[in-house]
Amino acid sequence: xxxxxxxxxxxxxxxxxxxxxxxxxxxxxxxxxxxxxxxxxxxxxxxxxxxxxxxxxxxxxxxxxxxxxxxxxxxxxxxxxxxxxxxxxxxxxxxxxxxxxxxxxxxxxxxxxxxxxxxxxxxxxxxxxxxxxxxxxxxxxxxxxxxxxxxxxxxxxxxxxxxxxxxxxxxxxxxxxxxxxxxxxxxxxxxxxxxxxxxxxxxxxxxxxxxxxxxxxxxxxxxxxxxxxxxxxxxxxxxxxxx
Amino acid sequence: xxxxxxxxxxxxxxxxxxxxxxxxxxxxxxxxxxxxxxxxxxxxxxxxxxxxxxxxxxxxxxxxxxxxxxxxxxxxxxxxxxxxxxxxxxxxxxxxxxxxxxxxxxxxxxxxxxxxxxxxxxxxxxxxxxxxxxxxxxxxxxxxxxxxxxxxxxxxxxxxxxxxxxxxxxxxxxxxxxxxxxxxxxxxxxxxxxxxxxxxxxxxxxxxxxxxxxxxxxxxxxxxxxxxxxxxxxxxxxxxxxxxxxxxxxxxxxxxxxxxxxxxxxxxxxxxxxxxxxxxxxxxxxxxxxxxxxxxxxxxxxxxxxxxxxxxxxxxxxxxxxxxxxxxxxxxxxxxxxxxxxxxxxxxxxxxxxxxxxxxxxxxxxxxxxxxxxx
Ligand SMILES: Cc1ncc(C[n+]2csc(CCOP(=O)(O)OP(=O)(O)O)c2C)c(N)n1
Ligand code: SF4
Numbered sequence: 001x002x003x004x005x006x007x008x009x010x011x012x013x014x015x016x017x018x019x020x021x022x023x024x025x026x027x028x029x030x031x032x033x034x035x036x037x038x039x040x041x042x043x044x045x046x047x048x049x050x051x052x053x054x055x056x057x058x059x060x061x062x063x064x065x066x067x068x069x070x071x072x073x074x075x076x077x078x079x080x081x082x083x084x085x086x087x088x089x090x091x092x093x094x095x096x097x098x099x100x101x102x103x104x105x106x107x108x109x110x111x112x113x114x115x116x117x118x119x120x121x122x123x124x125x126x127x128x129x130x131x132x133x134x135x136x137x138x139x140x141x142x143x144x145x146x147x148x149x150x151x152x153x154x155x156x157x158x159x160x161x162x163x164x165x166x167x168x169x170x171x172x173x174x175x176x177x178x179x180x181x182x183x184x185x186x187x188x189x190x191x192x193x194x195x196x197x198x199x200x201x202x203x204x205x206x207x208x209x210x211x212x213x214x215x216x217x218x219x220x221x222x223x224x225x226x227x228x229x230x231x232x233x234x235x236x237x238x239x240x241x242x243x
Numbered sequence: 244x245x246x247x248x249x250x251x252x253x254x255x256x257x258x259x260x261x262x263x264x265x266x267x268x269x270x271x272x273x274x275x276x277x278x279x280x281x282x283x284x285x286x287x288x289x290x291x292x293x294x295x296x297x298x299x300x301x302x303x304x305x306x307x308x309x310x311x312x313x314x315x316x317x318x319x320x321x322x323x324x325x326x327x328x329x330x331x332x333x334x335x336x337x338x339x340x341x342x343x344x345x346x347x348x349x350x351x352x353x354x355x356x357x358x359x360x361x362x363x364x365x366x367x368x369x370x371x372x373x374x375x376x377x378x379x380x381x382x383x384x385x386x387x388x389x390x391x392x393x394x395x396x397x398x399x400x401x402x403x404x405x406x407x408x409x410x411x412x413x414x415x416x417x418x419x420x421x422x423x424x425x426x427x428x429x430x431x432x433x434x435x436x437x438x439x440x441x442x443x444x445x446x447x448x449x450x451x452x453x454x455x456x457x458x459x460x461x462x463x464x465x466x467x468x469x470x471x472x473x474x475x476x477x478x479x480x481x482x483x484x485x486x487x488x489x490x491x492x493x494x495x496x497x498x499x500x501x502x503x504x505x506x507x508x509x510x511x512x513x514x515x516x517x518x519x520x521x522x523x524x525x526x527x528x529x530x531x532x533x534x535x536x537x538x539x540x541x542x543x544x545x546x547x548x549x550x551x552x553x554x555x556x557x558x559x560x561x562x563x564x565x566x567x568x569x570x571x572x573x574x575x576x577x578x579x580x581x582x583x584x585x586x587x588x589x590x591x592x593x594x595x596x597x598x599x600x601x602x603x604x605x606x607x608x609x610x611x612x613x614x615x616x617x618x
Contacts, residue, residue, distance in 0.1 A: 042454035045313075048462070057460045063450040065312055066462035068335050071305040074297070078309020078317070079450070081293045082267055086313075086452050104305070107298035 008032035010041045012061045021221025023211025024053050026178045027120055027187075031091075032060065034192045038199065044087045045079055047072045051093035052126040052213075070101025073108035076115040087198055089116040095125045098134040098158050105164070112169030112203040116194045119160060119206055122213040123232060130216030134158040137235045142216065157235055161208045165241035172197050172205040173241040179212065179229045183238075210236055247422040252412065253278035255387045255423055256346060257286065259394035260318050262425065265344070266292035267310035267317035269303040271325060274358045275414035276348040279320040300325040304332030304345070311341045312461050314449035316398050320346035322414070323364050324355060327372065333407050334373030337478075338463030340448075342401035344394070345379075346410045348417040351586045359586025360414035360509060365563035368411050369537045376475045378482045380408040380489065381536040383507040387421040393534070400489060402444040404481055411536060413559065415509045415588075482538075491534035492543055496522070500529030502598070503547060505568050506557040507533050510589065514557055517594045536564070541571040548572035555598055557589055558582045 007013065010032035018025050035041050041062050048056040050069035057064035067075040072090035080088040097105050097119050108115065124142055125131040131144040137157050139148040149157075161175045172194055176187035187209055194205035210232050214224035250258070257279045260268070268283040280296060287294035293310070297303035303319045310317040321329060326347045336343050349364045351357040364372075368381045380400050384390045390412070397408040450459055465471040495518055497503075506514045511532045521528040531547060531554075533540050548554075553576060556565040565580045572578070581597040583589045 043452040045450050045452065054464055062458045063453050064460050065450060066464060068305065068331055074302040074305035075309035078306035079313055082310045082315045083313045083451060103298050104302055
């Protein structure tokens with residue numbers, strides 16, 4: 001019999017702790033598939049963020065460390081500079097990357113560090129209970145914007161990909177989504193590309209993945225996927241911003 | 244014999260780091276330690292190491308975290324305000340059991356304070372300025388030669404015990420020039436630890452890709468029932484071993500002193516002259532100089548308290564180490580304190596005058612009166 005679907009080698013045989021319908025699991029799996037396809041499992045060093053994905057190492061079957069909140073790009077810099085032969089990637093949420101770790105991401109990008117960042121933008125802080133993220137869209141209700149995000153009080157949604165695309169040190173930035181199979185395939189292509197870029201020594205590459213957090217969007221899994229497809233993409237257009 | 248060279252303390256420290264095998268340095272500029280990153284930016288490429296000027300102290304210490312987890316000897320340096328920012332990273336280094344050397348050339352605080360030498364980060368350094376139940380080894384050199392010895396030792400201890408080690412100096416030590424032999428001598432005599440040895444420590448925990456072995460994880464999140472408590476208790480066992488093996492100090496006239504000055508680093512240089520002056524006047528004064536501030540030489544001080552009648556602690560702070568002296572001798576003998584703060588440096592005359600005054604008055608007092616505003 002022909003086996004048509006199996007667990008990537010880079011993925012552990014573990015049951016998930018993520019909420020039903022959460023996007024993190026999909027992104028984890030894509031990363032593992034890409035690592036298998038590029039045959040780099042024995043060279044990869046992953047960095048987990050502080051956020052719901054902190055225990056990514058429970059699913060990833062390769063070397064992984066865990067950085068302080070927002071410091072993934074600094075830790076990645078330290079590793080890659082002394083171990084250029086390894087493939088170093090960081091995984092960050094929107095609170096991790098776009099709030100507390102803004103300085104670290106901008107400067108790692110601006111130095112053109114030859115690292116790969118997978119940025120999961122789910123428009124809320126999942127781990128701490130659904131507070132406003134820098135990427136929360138206007139009028140979106142969160143536990144700290146009970147009346148909806150107000151631009152006067154809370155500022156505007158932060159567009160990380162557009163921002164990073166202005167930096168000459170950046171070699172590649174793309175925004176993708178994972179709300180349906182076609183988009184998941186596109187996301188995989190982008191993620192593969194940013195790993196390949198590192199292998200080819202092209203410098204800093206990042207993929208922003210629009211993801212769903214059904215729990216704190218206050219929607220069912222199905223409704224959350226629709227929200228990303230219809231509302232979030234309006235604010236965060238998909239596409240390649242620098243290459 | 245090795246040739247002596249004339250360099251400033253910060254450069255000596257940087258070169259000693261290179262000698263110790265440090266091959267990764269990240270830092271952010273701050274006075275009075277700027278000679279360290281400047282020196283490293285020149286030297287690291289020569290020895291095949293990495294130098295990075297980071298965007299902040301937070302970033303610098305996290306770069307060190309990343310470098311260290313691959314097994315390379317890594318260091319960062321700063322001065323007081325920058326060390327405050329590094330505390331998060333130091334706590335994570337402790338939690339992940341990663342070796343690293345952190346240099347603090349202390350300046351005046353709180354806040355932006357000033358750039359004059361100070362010893363007011365003693366609490367922060369010895370109590371663990373970051374969060375959690377952890378410790379760091381803290382070594383306080385008092386001369387440029389000792390900077391060489393203790394820097395090499397710092398890297399050895401960091402690797403041996405897999406933990407952060409801090410070298411605590413101050414602006415004077417970093418800026419002054421003295422002839423030094425760039426060759427680590429043995430660590431001062433009275434220490435319970437082993438001689439300096441630069442051991443090749445096998446690191447079987449590093450992340451370098453899982454080729455030919457099981458994947459590894461380096462992390463500090465321990466969510467399982469009782470997991471963190473068990474881990475923290477294991478850390479405590481390590482710390483107990485360090486308290487037993489790695490205490491370092493120097494005693495001057497320990498056998499016949501009636502009064503013992505206690506000071507470390509730059510202040511101990513002044514106290515040394517004070518003691519010699521008092522001796523010439525026929526007074527039985529001595530000096531106790533902790534070299535390891537953590538582990539603090541508690542036992543040695545306690546033993547001294549059986550022979551010595553009074554202790555006189557001198558610091559460039561409003562009194563921080565003095566707490567450890569009192570705790571060590573369990574307040575069995577009077578402990579007097581004199582300190583200058585905010586960049587003030589105690590002179591020999593001041594110290595002798597204060598010593599006399601306090602002994603005459605027979606008590607321990609502070610001279611500053613603070614009037615709280617009425618609310
Ligand atoms: C220094 C620090 N501040 C705050 C926190 C609490 N905290 C944990 S995760 C998080 C935000 C997570 O949001 P995000 O990065 O968007 O990831 P998600 O959980 O949504 O995947 C915060 C604020 C922390 N762990 N450390
Ligand atoms: S809270 Fe949101 S981001 Fe976190 S696991 Fe649940 S769905 Fe995913």
